[in-house]
Amino acid sequence: xxxxxxxxxxxxxxxxxxxxxxxxxxxxxxxxxxxxxxxxxxxxxxxxxxxxxxxxxxxxxxxxxxxxxxxxxxxxxxxxxxxxxxxxxxxxxxxxxxxxxxxxxxxxxxxxxxxxxxxxxxxxxxxxxxxxxxxxxxxxxxxxxxxxxxxxxxxxx
Amino acid sequence: xxxxxxxxxxxxxxxxxxxxxxxxxxxxxxxxxxxxxxxxxxxxxxxxxxxxxxxxxxxxxxxxxxxxxxxxxxxxxxxxxxxxxxxxxxxxxxxxxxxxxxxxxxxxxxxxxxxxxxxxxxxxxxxxxxxxxxxxxxxxxxxxxxxxxxxxxxxxxxxxxxxxxxxxxxxxxxxxxxxxxxxxxxxxxxxxxxxxxxxxxxxxxxxxxxxxxxxxxxxxxxxxxxxxxxxxxxxxxxxxxxxxxxxxxxxxxxxxxxxxxxxxxxxxxxxxxxxxxxxxxxxxxxxxxxxxxxxxxxxxxxxxxxxxxxxx
Amino acid sequence: xxxxxxxxxxxxxxxxxxxxxxxxxxxxxxxxxxxxxxxxxxxxxxxxxxxxxxxxxxxxxxxxxxxxxxxxxxxxxxxxxxxxxxxxxxxxxxxxxxxxxxxxxxxxxxxxxxxxxxxxxxxxxxxxxxxxxxxxxxxxxxxxxxxxxxxxxxxxxxxxxxxxxxxxxxxxxxxxxxxxxxxxxxxxxxxxxxxxxxxxxxxxxxxxxxxxxxxxxxxxxxxxxxxxxxxxxxxxxxxxxxxxxxxxxxxxxxxxxxxxxxxxxxxxxxxxxxxxxxxxxxxxxxxxxxxxxxxxxxxxxxxxxxxxxxxxxxxxxxxxxxxxxxxxxxxxxxxxxxxxxxxxxxxxxxxxxxxxxxxxxxxxxxxxxxxxxxxxxxxxxxxxxxxxxxxxxxxxxxxxxxxxxxxxx
Numbered sequence: 001x002x003x004x005x006x007x008x009x010x011x012x013x014x015x016x017x018x019x020x021x022x023x024x025x026x027x028x029x030x031x032x033x034x035x036x037x038x039x040x041x042x043x044x045x046x047x048x049x050x051x052x053x054x055x056x057x058x059x060x061x062x063x064x065x066x067x068x069x070x071x072x073x074x075x076x077x078x079x080x081x082x083x084x085x086x087x088x089x090x091x092x093x094x095x096x097x098x099x100x101x102x103x104x105x106x107x108x109x110x111x112x113x114x115x116x117x118x119x120x121x122x123x124x125x126x127x128x129x130x131x132x133x134x135x136x137x138x139x140x141x142x143x144x145x146x147x148x149x150x151x152x153x154x155x156x157x
Numbered sequence: 158x159x160x161x162x163x164x165x166x167x168x169x170x171x172x173x174x175x176x177x178x179x180x181x182x183x184x185x186x187x188x189x190x191x192x193x194x195x196x197x198x199x200x201x202x203x204x205x206x207x208x209x210x211x212x213x214x215x216x217x218x219x220x221x222x223x224x225x226x227x228x229x230x231x232x233x234x235x236x237x238x239x240x241x242x243x244x245x246x247x248x249x250x251x252x253x254x255x256x257x258x259x260x261x262x263x264x265x266x267x268x269x270x271x272x273x274x275x276x277x278x279x280x281x282x283x284x285x286x287x288x289x290x291x292x293x294x295x296x297x298x299x300x301x302x303x304x305x306x307x308x309x310x311x312x313x314x315x316x317x318x319x320x321x322x323x324x325x326x327x328x329x330x331x332x333x334x335x336x337x338x339x340x341x342x343x344x345x346x347x348x349x350x351x352x353x354x355x356x357x358x359x360x361x362x363x364x365x366x367x368x369x370x371x372x373x374x375x376x377x378x379x380x381x382x383x384x385x386x387x388x389x390x391x392x393x394x395x396x397x398x399x400x401x402x403x404x405x406x407x408x409x410x411x412x413x414x415x416x417x418x419x420x421x422x423x424x425x426x427x428x429x430x431x432x433x434x435x436x437x438x439x440x441x442x443x444x445x446x447x448x449x450x451x452x453x454x455x456x457x458x459x460x461x462x463x464x465x466x467x468x469x
Numbered sequence: 470x471x472x473x474x475x476x477x478x479x480x481x482x483x484x485x486x487x488x489x490x491x492x493x494x495x496x497x498x499x500x501x502x503x504x505x506x507x508x509x510x511x512x513x514x515x516x517x518x519x520x521x522x523x524x525x526x527x528x529x530x531x532x533x534x535x536x537x538x539x540x541x542x543x544x545x546x547x548x549x550x551x552x553x554x555x556x557x558x559x560x561x562x563x564x565x566x567x568x569x570x571x572x573x574x575x576x577x578x579x580x581x582x583x584x585x586x587x588x589x590x591x592x593x594x595x596x597x598x599x600x601x602x603x604x605x606x607x608x609x610x611x612x613x614x615x616x617x618x619x620x621x622x623x624x625x626x627x628x629x630x631x632x633x634x635x636x637x638x639x640x641x642x643x644x645x646x647x648x649x650x651x652x653x654x655x656x657x658x659x660x661x662x663x664x665x666x667x668x669x670x671x672x673x674x675x676x677x678x679x680x681x682x683x684x685x686x687x688x689x690x691x692x693x694x695x696x697x698x699x700x701x702x703x704x705x706x707x708x709x710x711x712x713x714x715x716x717x718x719x720x721x722x723x724x725x726x727x728x729x730x731x732x733x734x735x736x737x738x739x740x741x742x743x744x745x746x747x748x749x750x751x752x753x754x755x756x757x758x759x760x761x762x763x764x765x766x767x768x769x770x771x772x773x774x775x776x777x778x779x780x781x782x783x784x785x786x787x788x789x790x791x792x793x794x795x796x797x798x799x800x801x802x803x804x805x806x807x808x809x810x811x812x813x814x815x816x817x818x819x820x821x822x823x824x825x826x827x828x829x830x831x832x833x834x835x836x837x838x839x840x841x842x843x844x845x846x847x848x849x850x851x852x853x854x855x856x857x858x859x860x861x862x863x864x865x866x867x868x869x870x871x872x873x874x875x876x877x878x
Contacts, residue, residue, distance in 0.1 A: 026552075028701055029765060055682060056767075057793035059778050072765060072776065072793075078700030080765055082778075103682035103801045106508075107793075114516075129509035140517050193596035283477050287499075287812065354590055355662055361590060364813055366483070435662040436590025438813040439499065 003079055004030055007050055014045055030081045039085045040095065043071065046083070047100055051075050055097070058107035060115040062143045067092050067117055087117060096121035114141040164252050169241045178386030179203040181424050185389070188428040203386070207379055215375035222279040229272040229279075230373075230380035236268035237387045244391065245323045245398045247416035249405050254320040259311055262319065263304060266391060269384055270296050270350065273359065276381070277369025288368020291359040291439050292352070298446035299349030299356070302454035306339035306346070309458040310399050313465050319398060326402040333403060335464050339457040340400040344423065345450050347392045348430055349442070351385065355434035356442055393423035473502040479815060492803070492819070499811045504804045508797075519790035524550055524624055524759060527787065531777075534792060535825050536617050537580065540566075540573045541770035542777070542792065543622040548703055549766035549779040550624050550787075554759045560705070560747040562626035567705040568742045569613065569621050570768075571735045575646065576605045576617075577771035578728045578735075581823050582653060585725065588816040589666040594656070601649050608642045611635060626752025636743050647736045654729045657722075667722040671806040671818035674719060681802045684795050685773020686731065687822045689715045690723035697769040708745070711738050721821040728823075758785045770795055772823045796825050 190197025277289025473495035586594025714730035773795030
């Protein structure tokens with residue numbers, strides 16, 4: 001059995017809910033769908049027991065009724081586990097992973113700024129990447145944001 | 158009277174100092190460029206820079222002390238200019254000399270560093286204050302070895318007047334060889350005084366923008382730059398007069414050529430050092446000066462004491 | 470953060486930074502007591518822009534994320550899209566992509582050597598390495614038509630082929646560069662002032678590298694053997710023999726050695742690529758509408774690991790494009806590296822992670838002359854604004870096609 005299938009097997013053994021939600025796309029690429037409730041345990045298991053010691057990125061997606069968040073984990077020899085979880089659009093909230101990866105700070109702030117997903121437990125710090133003067137409640141990466149914003153004063157050239 | 162005015166304004170005063178300063182800057186930049194496989198500026202570049210700066214607007218930051226800000230460049234310029242009067246150029250005679258003028262010249266050449274400090278400090282911007290502090294800290298590192306090595310030479314000649322030192326050494330040419338360690342020390346110290354690499358941390362462009370000169374523009378900056386250029390020539394002439402005092406009693410024209418060659422030699426050494434060294438941090442610079450340069454200066458002092466005892 | 474006396478603002482505009490970011494250093498004398506980093510100045514909203522363009526248009530957009538890692542980003546994106554579409558690229562295309570990728574790496578590392586020299590006040594190194602960079606840029610211009618931003622990728626392969634006449638020219642250039650690089654290696658290791666300025670600076674221990682997620686030469690200089698070309702091979706790297714250069718110094722000096730070592734490896738790789746270059750087509754036909762799917766693509770840019778995530782929805786425009794550039798992973802380690810160091814070390818430490826802030830950020834906010842008046846412009850409005858502004862200066866864009874007639878068009 002290849003390394004990837006091995007990992008898939010171990011995940012399914014530990015979390016039966018994932019049994020039909022893990023796909024080994026090709027060598028070194030595993031995609032898994034995890035519910036928000038199960039996510040902390042799966043994440044912890046992947047990091048502590050399956051040697052996924054690198055968090056390369058966190059992607060936020062606008063999927064219509066929900067917001068998707070994908071955590072791209074990787075082992076030292078290049079196997080990637082992409083954990084996709086969702087949070088409802090009308091009340092989004094996810095927990096921080098900076099306790100595992102301090103460097104996740106920047107990636108989570110992108111979610112806060114660009115998609116408007118609050119991250120619980122994120123330490124104090126500067127916002128990224130939008131400027132401080134960016135108006136509130138404008139989340140550029142949402143599908144319904146088209147670049148038209150209410151202006152402060154009358155539109156001038 | 159006319160003679161004195163000629164000496165003050167033309168030679169070796171104002172005109173000669175300015176022209177030789179600008180020429181020295183050109184030679185420095187051209188050598189630097191050639192060693193880096195580049196072409197370098199044309200001969201009139203320093204003149205053009207000077208003229209351009211005089212024509213620019215002077216912007217004084219609001220929080221700066223504008224009187225000190227505009228006064229200190231002129232002070233630096235005047236100090237370096239005055240030092241020219243006491244340094245023997247190609248002849249043992251100077252415009253004016255008295256016993257102790259060596260100390261005066263050394264002091265006059267320290268004034269520019271103090272003006273860099275005052276100018277940077279009273280500009281009251283973060284970068285210029287850091288640059289000013291670094292200028293003064295650097296002063297503590299190179300000034301003592303410079304003074305000791307020069308005073309060692311003076312002590313051997315038993316006089317503190319520059320022209321009399323040159324007279325003495327013209328009579329005992331072999332003693333120049335005894336002073337060579339002091340020459341090395343003095344060149345290193347001169348690089349520090351002129352704030353050129355590897356000792357250009359007070360003016361580190363990539364760290365503190367321009368150090369003391371960050372807020373300067375227009376005429377005050379032109380005076381500062383001119384003062385630095387003239388300091389290059391004055392320092393080189395001083396070193397040439399003290400450590401290379403040969404060929405001083407020959408006919409004026411070849412004598413002047415010889416003087417130019419000596420100055421060119423020191424300027425070339427400074428350019429080479431600028432090319433081949435990276436910038437040292439302030440703590441590394443002080444370490445270096447006190448660990449290696451100062452002991453050699455002291456060694457020179459002891460050596461000169463010994464030789465003095467021998468020839469008496 | 471302990472007590473500090475004053476704050477030195479490095480940025481957003483500063484001679485040490487080639488691109489705007491703010492590092493507010495809390496200083497006490499010459500020592501850095503704390504640091505406040507503000508990123509985002511170069512954010513241009515590229516990820517959002519990608520959603521509104523077709524895949525081919527996105528390729529050009531992604532290329533312009535960065536000037537000097539343009540091929541890395543474009544290849545990474547193309548790889549992701551090709552994976553979703555299930556395209557199998559011809560071998561020749563993969564080899565050409567590798568060739569240009571390695572030439573880009575040489576270009577970037579030579580540039581870095583020069584920048585590092587400049588940051589420590591050693592302009593001679595800057596002049597020499599940038600002179601040699603001209604050789605690489607000439608080769609790239611010969612192969613692709615441009616000195617930076619080579620635009621050689623397309624979805625499904627590469628756009629230009631290399632001819633047999635070009636190969637000896639490339640090899641000759643590589644020979645010259647290899648000789649010169651050996652000289653730089655000697656200089657970097659033997660020159661006392663350089664080692665004095667680079668050693669012991671920007672220390673980042675092995676454990677911190679793992680904890681902070683650092684990538685690229687910055688990580689490899691702390692002994693962490695991570696290179697996407699070996700761990701997750703792409704393009705032609707699976708068939709090429711090369712070493713991953715690591716070093717144990719953990720400081721800026723180590724990073725210099727790693728980059729110089731990587732230059733030598735690049736020459737080796739290029740020679741192998743040219744020797745093994747297979748015949749065949751250089752592209753496969755890519756569908757206009759990419760089927761539904763998602764893919765994660767990784768690429769070893771000169772600065773480290775570049776990651777692209779692409780999600781497609783069956784149309785000719787992607788649903789989501791995510792770019793994670795290497796500098797974003799590295800810049801978070803800068804605060805750690807500068808703890809209790811001197812102000813003078815700051816430029817070289819930031820330069821040592823080889824920052825490319827354009828890659829990192831990706832907002833047009835216009836402040837009008839009245840300081841308190843900030844209006845935001847939408848993109849169509851911005852376009853109209855700029856056209857009207859230029860017409861007031863007397864430049865008429867509608868006339869340009871008539872004025873500048875390209876030959877043969």
